[in-house]
Amino acid sequence: MLLIQIENASVAYGSPSRPILSDIDLQIREGEFVCLLGQTGCGKSTLLRLVLGSERPLSGRVLIDGRAHRQPDRTRGYVPQKYSLFPDRTVLRNITFGAEVSDFSWFGRLTPRYYRRRRELNHEAMAHLCRFGLRESDAEKYPDQLSGGMQQRVAIAQALMTKPRILLMDEAFSALDPGTRKDMQQLIRKLWRETGTTILFVTHNTHEALSLGTRIVVLGKESLDQGSRVMLDVPVPQPCHVQEIPDLVLRLESVSQLRTVSDDAARTDSTSVIPEFSI
């Protein structure tokens, strides 16, 4: 079942307008784990924001479950690289925020029902925390007091607490050290299998994309004055073992090489899209 449909979406910024994305066509089915790969500045975050609804395409349209959305809402959870937690709330309050605001209005907070619900929520959030590898003692800490990896764990927990159908992650692990990053990758993979949430994961790291996704979409520019297009859209064979990954990187490279040979102008751009090895 199609969940996200992007039809001929184009985005341009500034005046004179500089195209960022041109004619993006993308269909994502429910339950897919799509990694959006591309070099810095190719517009992959912009594409994510189109799905998120915080930005609208200049032309074309973005449909979620067959409907266009004018602004971000509960159907799509969001985990950015930074600033994803509310600094003025403890970990526990951050996680329960979604349920609190959507269940109770301003006046609703004055009723005893609110306090009963809040106690329930606290229990729920505590159980939730443990699943994400956090300790109960972390619940009363402020985001500032946590390490980067812990903060991202809380951010994912916060986003999944409201059970969104789609989870959008924008370079969510890029600021973490390699060890923590690997843990987080395993965590998100596990959560994806358990919850069946559709995930759109933006990264510039080929290795990460291959080890996470069921499908990889590579964005790239054909020339400098054009917007990015979908250069490659390949499924990742399941199950994908760690040993196979170098082979896959080579395969991805060779596919993109074939394209660049046929299109001379794009050579510099799209070759630099793929070969980035890390960990």
Added chain:
Amino acid sequence: MAAGFHLISATPSRTMTIVLSWILFAIGIGFYLHTSAARHRENPEDRVTPTIGQMARGISGAALTVAEDDEIQTQPASLIQRFSTGMLWKDTIATGRRFLCSMALLFPAVLLGLHMGLFPYVGAFFLRFVLFFDKIIALSLLPILFIAFGIDELSKIMLIVIGVTPTIILDTFNLARSVPNDQVVKAFTLGAGDFDVAYRVVLKQIWPRVLNSIRLNLKAVMLFLFAGEMIASTDGLAYRIALLRRHMGMDVIIPYVLWVALLLFLVDLTMRIVNRRLHPWFRES
């Protein structure tokens, strides 16, 4: 300390820091006492630099005797009663009331700034006007205010509001704008509505900074308050200072000035402590 006390990387000891920080106070007091003693030796009737004894008599008179415009009742017995009917206390209450009124009027300004920063239509509607208003010298409006609102309380409070409100509005506006957009987006994805975002996410986050900005504007509030009181008032601390100037009553003026400074310092300190207690997550950077 021996190795270059003038260097940036110098690390003075704790006692040294304390001693250094008090030196200028000691010099100031010493210089005053010296001048005062010298002038009194020349002219025992000197009124410009009263001695410590004269100031103590002046301030205890101001604090403990019934204000001159009140009807003389039976002389109250206890010290506290005498203080609470005294001139100093009466003036402090009058000024304090005006001060609190104008502080209360700053809160709508904070809310306006918040909405301007978050809602593009509100921002478009108000921003240019507030920017223009901010550039008007409030004191130059004083005559207009006195003509328009009369010389009673309203015009004095209006002066403070007009003088300080634009700064607070613009400060809050900028603070609201500086909250990362990802925070707003995240709140929406968690199911928050526009007003949840405004009050539960953005306002709560910038609140300690807003309090700080109000704290830094206390001095401006007092400045406008004193200007208003000195020109048109029948009570208040600044009224007393202006009145005593005509009698060259330096023995009361100097303690009054110090008293005002002390009060303002205490308000500032309280706000700082309250701010830190209420927002343990907030770290000034």
